Amino acid sequence: MFGLNMHACAVRSISSHAEAVAFYERCPVKGGHDYGDERPIKGKERSRQMNVRIRKSGEVVFRYHSTDVVTWRPDNSYVIESYASRSTCQFANSFIPAHHWLTKEGSRLGIGTWSEGTVHPVIRKVTVHGDHVETDAVFTRTVVNRKGAKEVLAATRYAEYRDWYNVMFPMIRDTFAPSWQRKWWAPAELMTMLNDPEQWHAIMTGHTGTPANVREVLYSDSWDQAYKTVRAATLRARKANNTWRSAIA
Secondary structure (H helix, E strand, O other), X not given: OOOOXXXXXXXXXXXXXXXXXXXXHHOOOOOOXXXXXXXXXXXXXXXXXXXXXXXXXXXXXXXXXXXXXXXXXOOOOEEEEOXXXXXXXXXXXXXXXXXXXXXXXXXXXXXXXXXXXXXXXXXOEEEEEOOEEEEOEEEEEEEEOHHHHHHHHHXXXXXXXXXXXXXXXXHHHHHOOOHHHOOOOOHHHHXXXXXXXXXHHHHHOOOXXXXXXXXXXXXXXXXXXXXXXXXXXXXXXXXXOOOOXXXXX
């Protein structure tokens, strides 16, 4: 998917309501339209998908397609109405302050630098006043519940199988069948086989035979016990990896 090129707009950031108004005033006027009415974005006059206008309340609104993506308020706060696309992020980033950035398909707003900044979750709308962010979203991710996962494994002969596998696998490594020839075992079937050492060779030569894969199958079959959801209001930018998702608080 091609990215949106905003370089022709001759603006890299907007840091205040006054700057937003000044940008509006530099944009070309459509014939016969009053001050405040919709204008095409300067440098993007041929695009019908983006424009800027000033509401009677004084708010300056930067619109992309059918979404009012960035709205600057007279109190120098701004509102982002996000839409899940890279182009929306690129559009928004031209009209918000430097060192503020919308990213990850519009699901995260960063403030600061990539190494030391703070990232905030975004679902639909977020309001920013200086470095203060108001959002009804939260970051979540699924992690192993160590206590519950230990109980899941303890109910099987997984530990014995793991030790057996580590001894036996090197002996068959060179004769191991290619992946498309290996058999898949259903979770319930695998659990039954795991408790019968006579079936361990069949597990080992199957598609999910490694101890790590067996463990994952066991955890998935007991998801509520083996996993838990953790939440965070914000993340440090350098730790905001893809294991985190934005969700409604």
